[in-house]
Amino acid sequence: MNTVSSNRSRELDRLLTFGKLVPVITIERAEHAVPLARALVSGGLRLLEITLRTAAGADSASRIIAEVPEAIVGIGTVLTRDDLKRAVDLGAKYALSPGATPTLLEAAARGELPFIPGIATSSELMVGLSFGFDTFKFFPAVPAGGIPALKALGGPFPQVKFCPTGGISEDNARDWLALPNVVAIGGSWLAPEGDLNAGNWSALTERAKRALARIGQ
Template identity: 55%
Template sequence: MSAMNIRDLMHASPVMPVIVLDRVADAVPLARALVAGGIRVLEVTLRTAAALESVRAIRAEVPQALVGVGTVTTPAELDAAQAAGAVFGVSPGASPALLRAIAASGLPFLPGVMTPSDVIAAREAGFEALKLFPAAQAGGIGMLKALAGPFPGLVFCPTGGIDAGSAPDFLALPNVLCVGGSWLAPKALVEAGDWAGIERIARAAAALRPAA
């Protein structure tokens, strides 16, 4: 897994589930359900106290999963993600200090951008695969089409406000390799332990195909 670069990871699943876990006990069955449905790339967000231990559990018990850490906002959080065994990272935005730390870490990473200036700063730091966030509020499909002109070599994983209905339209864009979405691991199904229901959602998402 360490040999995979960020584009490899983006190609591995058309949808990257944005996972929020309140209980470590849910991490492994959730990961198994998503992988069984054909979704291998999992983003566990640093939004709860259970996140890093959940990543450790998935790494230990679900070897087919490519588990990364999202909502990375500081170099310290980046260090913690790597220590937990994350094979990639994702941020909602990026400061110069965070971009430097990511580049130095060697961890495959999707820095978050929202504006053309953000894109230029990330590209100057050496990143050509980016997360557009929050995608819907940033202009969605229209923004991605607009960015394709001045930034023809860059690819995106738009995240934020995307659901099963809109994902195919985003994936039809040539500069979109995958999308991020929380609809694959809805809180109600996770709390209920409805792993079969989550596997069905994952199977439908895995059937989507990006244009690129």
């Protein structure tokens, strides 16, 4: 592992100490971004994944970074080198992808931004390892085989850490976190579309507190 990848890995490890639950957030209206982030931080969730799935995604992330310093903002749904550059330009602390092409992995490997590439199979995992990454987003977690799949991957890849996302809920979050190779989990249930659109910030705060209590944090 070269110096850049080693530093990037250490910084990612440091960031993940701030929480085991990462809300996966898709924002349609940028004016919702700041109150949403404040609600989640008030509930104890500092690590946020703001996706680039909507036209408001980048602006939302920018507003949160500028106005909610307690939030640790990552950019999700990074699909291309341009998306990765946008995450860096926005001032994100980390970035994530649902999958990973060699082109994207190469760009991320050259940079210093902590990056969590997405994988669903052992072959994809091996490609990611060849670029120097050791922490991966297992996506879509439940459709891709769920907890049994991650247990199986732990055999041939004991050095790999995972942040599974996709199909995880408050009811099964603790089961995922009980796996030794899982360092955090992502979930859209922590910031559901209904509460965002309704501006129901207190519900988001209470959901965050309840989720943390259920996993023992």
